Amino acid sequence: MPDESTLQELLVEIQRWFGPDLGPWVVVAAVMAAALVAHMLLWRLVMRTVRNRRGLLARVVPRLRRPSRLALLVVTAFALVSAAVLPPGWIEVLTRVALATLIAIIGWITLIVLDVAVERYTGRLELDAEDNLNARKQVTQVRVLQRAGRLLIFLLTLGLVLATFESVRQYGVSLFASAGAAGLVLGFAARPVLANLIAGVQIALTQPIRLDDVVIVEGEWGWVEEITSTYVVVRIWDLRRLIVPLSHFIEKPFQNWTRESATIIGSVFWYLDWTAPIAEMREKLREIVENSPHWDGNVVNLQVTETDSDVIHVRALMTARTSPKAWDLRCEVRERMVEWLQREHPGALPRTRAELRGGGEDTRDEGPAAFARKPPRVAREEQSGVPKEAVPVREGGEAPTKAG
Structure with a gap:
């Protein structure tokens, strides 16, 4: 293997053949090409080694092809700087660029390791299971922390890269500080972005x-x-x-709706006539939900929750394992109950009653509408029981009668 003096003599000879201007570029191109060929051969050997292995390293290595290739070129550039006869200005520029590139490669590799570790961890969780509450908790934590970690790695890498150049070192130091105290450095100008990051x-x-x-x-x-x-x-x-x-x-x-459990209670309302068969509806509701694939077997209930002058409010409750199943169960119960009422108890459907009195007058005799059709004075007396004399005349009362 040739020593360093022999290598320098070879480089000097190449520069003599191609001239002082073109010679350095020929040296750089030749060495870089040799480095690329060496990386290609070495990479094939590495892939054969890890092909049948498992674990984090076996999943990280296949993604390091491009970073490793770039790293090899950077190392080669360092070797050229020390061995080649280059102008002093070129040596300084190449050294700084190589150092900045090496820092960026380290940040790149760190991001790859972070992503692979997150994928490997989340891949073990059973997100397709019906009760996947714990799995979703872990995935949410890992994904949010992964994004925060990527941002932190990016800021640190960018700050270190800028710090290698004297002219922009102050900006690099500022970015480096922002990674640890972002709120103090960026201030109120970046408050919306920081608020979302903290959130x-x-x-x-x-x-x-x-x-x-x-x-x-x-x-x-x-x-x-x-x-x-x-x-x-x-x-x-x-x-x-x-x-x-x-x-x-x-x-x-x-x-x-799924904070602690995916199980949810669904409700269905019907507005029916006062003659609706509530007991039979309870039996029919249980029959419907027991034959439904969406019911989880926990809660089924039917109650009259409200009444008014025309209809009664009937509410059914039933549970399902997930909100989509609860929606389908509600629709199924609503439809099948309506069909059953139409077929077996059509008189239970909402209707309006009226009474024909003498003279052919059609009047309603239930509810507050009867009071609305009477004179205000009579309606007030019947509703409140307040003496007529106590009601102002302008509101339908009577003026008090003076004694003797």
Whole structure:
């Protein structure tokens, strides 16, 4: 193997053949080409070694092809700087560029390791399971922290790269400081961005929302599809996407239907005539839900929750394992109960009663409408029991009679 003096003599000879201006470029091109060929051969050997292995390293190595190739070129550039006869200005520039590139490569590799570690961890979780609450908790935490980590690595790498150049070192130092005290450095000008970043960390720790949670935000019902470092994507039931800033989930109220469990209670209302067969409806409701694949076997109930002059309000409650199943169960119960009432008890459907009196007059005799048709004075007396003399004359009362 030739020593350093022999290598220098070879480089000097190449520069003599191609001239002082073109010679350095020929040396750089030849050495870089040799480095690329060496990397290609070495990479094939590395891939054969890790092909049948498992673990984090086996998943990281295949993604390091481009960073390793660039790193080899940087090392080669360092060797050229020390061995080649280059002008002093070129040596200084190449040294700084090589150092900055090496720092960027280290940041690049760190990002790759972070992404592979997150993918490997989340790949073990059973997100397709019916009861995936714990899995969604872990995925949400890991994804949010991953994005925060990527941003931190980027700021640190950029700050170190800028710090290698004397003219922009102050900007690099500022970015380096912002990674640890971003709020103090950026100040109020970057408050919206920082608020979302801080909200992302809060969401990762406290988890008011998780991936695939069913939420109602701004009056829209949907699932949490994605949580980024600054916003949340909510997939609405009609396949629209609602983009919501992260700070919204920290500062404003919203509904989370799957906060502790995916099980949810669904309700169905019917407005029926007073003669509706409530006991038979309870039996029919249980029959419907027991034959439905959407019911989870926990809650089924039917009650009269309200009455008014014309109809009664009948409410049915039933549970399902997920909100989509609860929606399907509600629709199924509503439809089948209406069909049963139409077929077996048509008289239970809402209707309006009227009574024909002498002279052919059609009047209603129930509810507050009867009072509305009477003179105000009579209606007031019947409703309140206040003596007529106590009511002002302008409101239908009578003036008090003076004694003797």
